[in-house]
Amino acid sequence: MTQSLPDTPFVQKRSRSWTLPGGRHPNDIRSLARDVYGTVVLGTADGLFRFRDGRFEIDRDIPCPxxxxxxxxxxxxxxxxGLTLSERSGDSAWRNLLQETWDDGAVIxxxxxxxxxxxxxxxxxxxIEDSVVRPRPDMYPPDAKAFRFAARQDEVWVGGTDGVRIIQADGTSTDLLRGHRIRDIVFTEEDHALVAxxxxxxxxxxSGDEEMFETPVTxxxxxxxxxxxxxxxxxxxxCGxxxxRxxxxxxxxxxxxxxVRAILVVDNCVYVGTGDxxxxxxxxxxxxxxxxxxYLVAQSYRYAVTEEPEARACAEQAFDAIAWLEAVTTVGGFPTKAIVESEEDKGSDPVAWYPTADGRWLWKGDCSSDEIDGHFYGYSIYYDLAATDEKRAEILSLVDRVMGHILDIGYLLICADGKxxxxxxxxxDYLNGPWRAQRGLNSLEILSALRSAExxxxxxxxxxxxTDLVENHGYAENARRTKITTPGHVNHSDDELAFISCYPLLKYETDTGLRDIYLESLHQAWEIERPExxxxxxxxxxxxxxxxxxIxxxxRTLREIPCDLLNWPVRNSHRRDVTIDAYRGRKGEVQSTHVLPYDELPMSKCNGNPYSLDSRxxxxxxxxxxxxxxxxxxGRYYGYIGMQNEKS
Incomplete structure (x- = not known):
């Protein structure tokens, strides 16, 4: 019976930011609170602001901004x-609790x-006695600076540059965490103290027992x-x-x-993002x-699950774009990687670009096995799940042209320059010869594409x-090990190509002996990828x-993928809870020995390195x-998420 986890609502972390008016100083936020009306109030280096309906209102009456x-x-x-201690009840005027001439420094x-x-x-x-401050040096160790107060029942907690002092109602005190620089203290519902x-x-x-959290940073x-x-x-x-976890x-x-200098939890939200x-x-x-x-595959599965016309239309649009990649080139059966208008920026890639017959477009040369793998993976699933009869005929014709090009030239892709x-x-001659490193994966790729084409x-x-490649050239045995050696650097893109080749190959292969070989290859690949x-x-x-x-x-990973897919700078290599791998990634990147939550990682495609910690x-x-x-x-189609579906 299929294991299915319900597609239930969950709380997903999202971020939105606001900038206070007035420049740098108002955006130096020191404190956050919620007033008696439920309004979020911000204390800054240059004013007190109230946040209502997505707008900031400055309080111009506060005695000191x-x-x-x-x-x-x-x-x-x-x-x-910075000058005094003030209070305001409801909508009444501000009232100073200290003499305005008090000059003993800012009230913290x-x-x-x-x-x-x-x-x-x-x-x-x-x-404070009659608006005058009387020193209380007994409340914190001498030669140390106090920074934060907290109170619990009959106890006063004082934190500063020399730990925490707990003062009882009878005047006795206990010192904890001596030598630690304390910045904040709060109490939990379980009556524990949290000390930052x-x-x-x-x-x-x-009872006074101390426990240090294993936090990502300090x-x-x-x-x-x-x-x-x-x-x-x-x-x-x-850190949350x-x-x-x-x-x-x-x-x-x-x-x-x-x-981060101030935090306020309001209605299941903690607010603070940037970018234009x-x-x-x-x-x-x-x-x-x-x-x-x-994307074509995603919309094909969506249509198979929902039968929504919009899903089929999205899939059709994606297929038309892929078909255009082949139609636009001047080499029949040769799909391009990308197309730009003739005056458009082509980027910094040195690969040659070629004009279309009408001169309006430029198409990128050097099509790779990656493209062919993706195309045939998309063709096959769209053909099976979402294509109309008219589109099926178009798929058939396109597959004939692309696979015909590959076979006609001896299992190669030949570009417009004849190379x-x-x-x-x-x-x-290549895979069983000098291309030893690509032998397993590329054998798997072409077998999958041929099975899909058939x-x-x-x-x-x-x-x-x-049959010729399997029986006379050993391609099935080649495919048994898509990674022939254990490399020092893992190419995660190759892992993706292995999975999208295995899927249609094993869907369409009926020979038991060959299936056993391909299943062994898939299992080996998945065991390597499983920790990800x-x-x-x-x-x-x-x-x-x-x-x-x-499942x-x-x-869990789906729920961790952020809604914001911008490529923000991310840094994790400094974290205390991360073990750095002795080996760097394929591109020289610092990586961890385990995969962090995906919403804490640099943005990446599915074929990126999930062990990579930082991005610039x-x-x-x-x-x-x-x-x-x-x-x-x-997951929805196969019943792993939500409803159980009939599978083809």
């Missing part, structure tokens, strides 16, 4: 500022109370709890504990700045055809070619072997959503 900390006591908003915090009676200033701790420090995040039980400045989460802000981003949100995908999305332009890639083919392309090679066209030429939690690979493997495998891990992109490019929708609709 240099706000250090905000708190709400009963119906009163209390503001610690106040002890909860109504009205506040104990303050923290740059000069130290003091009590430069050295890390600690939980202190009611140097914490702010804490908040709510909706079952713990949120800790650091100079390196935001959901009760099971830490989530690390950093870089402009999530935050306008990684220097007002304009965009398309740019050619090295595999436009393959990416379009994968074979760099990677368009499946010929026995399935679509019923042309015996393709079946005969398939790639939903597409998991669903392909499950569908072919007939046993749902790691929960696939769905700038948020100026965006990926497409096929990364998500293809495995999602495949």
């Amino acid at each position: 240099d706000v250090k900390r905000l708190s709400v006591r009963e119906n009163t908003l209390v503001a610690c500022t 915090d106040t002890l909860p109370g109504s009205p506040p009676s104990v303050i923290l200033s740059e000069a130290g701790i003091g009590t 420090s430069a050295e890390g995040l600690y939980r202190i039980s009611a 140097d914490f400045h702010a804490l908040a709890t709510g909706d079952g989460w713990i949120w800790a802000g650091s100079s390196l981003g935001l 504990w959901d009760g099971d 830490w989530h690390y949100l950093a870089g402009p995908r999530w935050l306008p700045s990684d220097d 999305l007002s304009t965009s332009r398309p740019a050619p890639s090295d595999n436009d055809g393959q990416w379009t083919a994968l 074979r392309t760099r990677w368009g090679v499946w010929a026995p 399935h679509i066209t019923s042309n015996s030429r393709y079946g005969d070619a398939y 939690r790639n939903p597409w690979w998991n669903f392909i493997y499950s569908a072919i072997v007939g046993t749902p495998t790691d 929960d891990k696939a769905i 992109t700038n948020g100026a490019s965006e990926d497409d959503g096929t990364y998500y929708i293809l495995p999602y609709w495949m």
